[in-house]
Amino acid sequence: MMNAADLPDTIPVFPLPGALLLPRARLPLHIFEPRYLSMIDDTLKTSHRLIGMIQPYEVPGSKEKRLHSIGCAGRLTQFSETEDGRYMITLAGMSRFRMQEEVTGFTPYRRCDVKWDGFNADLGPTEVDKGFDREAFLDLLGRYFDHMTLSTDWDSLKEADDELLINSLSMLCPFVPEEKQALLEAPSLTTRRETMVTLLEFSLRANAEEDRMQ
Template sequence: MPINIEYRGPADLPEIIPVFPLPGALLLPRGQMPLNIFEPRYLAMVDDSLRDGHRLIGMIQPDVAHSPKNSDKPALFRVGCVGRITQLAESGDGRYILELTGVARFKVVEELEVLTAYRQCKVDFFAFVDDFTARMGEDEVDREALLSVLADFLKANNLKVDWEGVESAPNEALVNALAMMSPYGPAEKQAMLEAPDLKTRAEILIAVTEMDLAKKRTSGDPPLQ
């Protein structure tokens, strides 16, 4: 999806961003994520991001394994992805329907003590400078293996796909869209997020899917959800 502003590198992004902790949510550069915003603190977050003009929200997963029990402020994974609000609609019942377009991944430097109800972090984008270059490293992706495991997954789950659209998609768009839509858990999503390059992300997606299919074949269990 086109964005009205060009982000050429880390210096084009703010050092402090609002973050939206959401388990199982995976946003990747140039990927699109729909969001249904209804909690008051996140409605305020959207309003503030629009008012400030940057229109940016950092998507990040809670790190449940390292969070205090019964905490309303779980620990966060150290890597997330910032997205720009590229579509916004009001529902008429107090909700926002958003679409975020991924810009770049970030590392959390520190979470700030803030007065806002939503959380804010100081972040560093320099570790992921390649994210600012579209289609970086996509020639290294094993597209044939990716399409093969996709076909096996669809068959095992009685699903259909627009193969014409799949076959015409560039490798970056294909890998990132499949990773974001994949039904796997937070750990697998985080591994795909933190992959150093597109080739490695595709390999993780293939490996996780093959393990899921093997489990289903040998045990009769349903695929990972």
């Protein structure tokens, strides 16, 4: 287990819209762009093997793209190379970070100076959501999945612990990037679950209103 003293001040970042990584969760990625292949090669040479997943966003009124201030770093734990030179990797979520500034240099990928303050719980034990009404949540989720024509292994969802269930759904559900960012920035598992419930209910209400207007 990594501790706060092991976390570097500068990390490579992968700005991928809609790709959410959370602490203690796993994110598989397919890497094929040359600049990110270079990023993986360089990351494998480090002791920490950390890559920061962060959401880009477009500045209103222009085409300029910036990075959100908060992302989540994952440790490269699985790596394989295809015959045509692409990489299949898995990042294990370690801790969220707050971006300070981008680092200029000679790498083809982006790097940032980061701060880890305020996210100490990310390196701690699994979180528990003490107010979690699983039955009501799964009922709401079932209606959302029907609306979105999604399928899942309901038995696995019923058996998963609180953190695995909520974080996995946060990462996998087809929320827009800004909604994914809100889930990332939730300060606790309980507030993440509350945020997700709000997003699910909003989607269902919007669908009901569309049906009424047709």
